[in-house]
Amino acid sequence: MATRTLHLFCLFVCSLAIIKSECSKDLGSYNVTKTILKNAVSKGAVCLDGSPPAYHFEPGFGGGVGNWIVQLSGGAWCTNVKECQYRIWDKNVGSTNFTDSWTFQGIYSENPTTNPDFYNWNKVFVRYCDGGAFTGDVEYVDHVTNLHFRGARIFEAVMEDLLAKGLKNAKNVCKFYVTPILAGSSAGGYPTMLYCDHFRSLLPNTPRVKCLVDSGYFIHVKNPMQASGFEKIYNSLLTLHGSTKALPKSCTSKMNPLLCFFPENMQQHIKTPLFIAMSAFDYYQIKTTIDPNADRCVENRTCTECQNKAFREFRSEFLSALPKSNNPKLRGVFIDSVIHHSALSYRWTPENAILINNLSAPKAFADWYFDRKYWYVIDKHDLPIPTAKDRRT
Template identity: 20%
Template sequence: MSKKFLTLILTTLSLLILPGCSSNKALMKKYGDITPVTSRENSKVDGWQNYYFSKTDCNCVYGDEFYIALKETPSQSNNLMISLQGGGACWPGMIHCKPNTSEEDVLISDFTTQLDDRLTEDWNQVVIPYCDGSVFMGDTKQDYNDDDNTDHWHNGLKNSVAALKLTHKKFPNTSKIFLTGCSAGGYGTILHLRLLRELYPKAAIYVLNESGPGLLKPDNEFWEMVDASWNLSQLMPKNCDPCAGQLIYWYDDMLKDPGIKIGLYSSYMDQVIGRDFLKMTPENYKSLLVKTTDDLNAKYPDQFKRFLIKGKSHCVRNRDYQVNGIKYWDWVMAFINEKENWKDILE
């Protein structure tokens, strides 16, 4: 029996036992009727089509227009790559997030375009720009300057559902999905993975999270503040105590599905996530990163693997970087091609 056929069987069986499906259905139903109002070719990158949503349905953190971009391969393909853009976060005392979208956002597809060129099969592509300030998950309106007027719209959940529903409409027969994002985009893969499984129950899904590991400052007051700002508790998996406070553990619920694999890249002391946003010391951030990812790797050694490097860099600066003689590019290729040399790499 081939490995791919065995994976398909296991994935199908897992649908009978995978928890959280009903809650995922509810999320899709909540905003599932939103559709784009117009489309046009992207003026910055050839071959991409932008789909724009009404600002009364979907908008950015300050009320600006939201869109997603799609690129359909000329050949018939059941493969799909989705790129989630990064760009900070906003909560009380931390107003540092990408406020709007632009046509240049599609340039983040450079990585998946290079990856597509290295793979033997063709892939359809989607770019979901980031502009909600809540790592693609928020579902609130906020008045952060206390003047009794809404000044921040955290529409991450709404924008995400609308984007993926359109993606499913355009590419309904997808059987293999590669979902990736850096920084806030990496955090965004946590929710998008759940929504994608709801839309594509039989597809093999590969998640590459680059420097967005789903970590929060391990402090109850911090969690309560972020939850109050974004309304994350409505999304939290059931029967998961550590999920309140550490979003990385939300992956656990999905890794029970053998059709899902997750690769995580990070530096040990990422200064953007650890120092700038979470206000943690480098040593404490490293300890939290290693502890939480150790937990998932120990529980799902064949499905969750890491490429952790020394230093404090954020996102991937050099995909030819080597650890123990293995280039990051080669690690990614082994991951998506399900090769035996996809290993857990700790520098």
């Protein structure tokens, strides 16, 4: 009798979910209110301004109630006290200043036509409020600036809350099993790699745990002048944010902690399957590495031979820094040549996705994630393609 009652209950829940899917959210985008983790403050897990962290959560439904995607949002870094203060005052960083809602779209869309593989999953978007890519952990707080560098604690507090919310035990509901993804865009891409194995360890009984890095694979180039941009950023994470303790000892025992921030070094210490989606000419990477105005000649189609030479040399270094192609099951990639940055929202739809030989990043990732086909795709163009140009490369 109890088994029959549970079965009927599950059918009822799933039927309601189908009604929700078909009637309430026909559009690909929708707003989700924020959840503030007030209890995280007692653990020292706070934003730059001392306010509690926040995330946006939309429960899954139907066959997706046991599946989760958790995205760490990006937004650059603050590399000194002045920048961090500006981040609070001008960028409204801190849960009390964040907008009450966030637009879910792209891979978070609930439209089964445009997002067939993930439309009904549990979806979490973690707000970025520490300025140190979720890696900082400094106990001391300067009473003059009142700046807190606690990004690593924020990650732990959010994971703890999500586990209690069903991330860990969802498989016990109606016999659905947990299928989680940890994803990150831009500055959220590095902590996605950093915490990928840890995320998997939190879910020891799940059959499939994988990670997705979107436009966050910022490489360490050989030219010292070009390398200085990201070196400065990552040095600040070590000194200002106290991020060294977050780095894997398997890496820091072999090289300078600074080098462990670069993904070509970090990914070697990750055992969990990882998918990298990025442009070989990522907008933020080329502006930081090659020239702050590097994108202009591309968009205006006025690049000189000297500029094209710099682009080709950078592309060669970038491709060499990617994981090797001999095991795409463990390391999948989708590398296009269009100048852009981040794809999980706007560019994760059929009408906006960039194509390589008629294959899109959303399709490549979904195939790879569900073990349908292990893609390792690199666009053949050795020069950047303007954003405005046809997306089919």
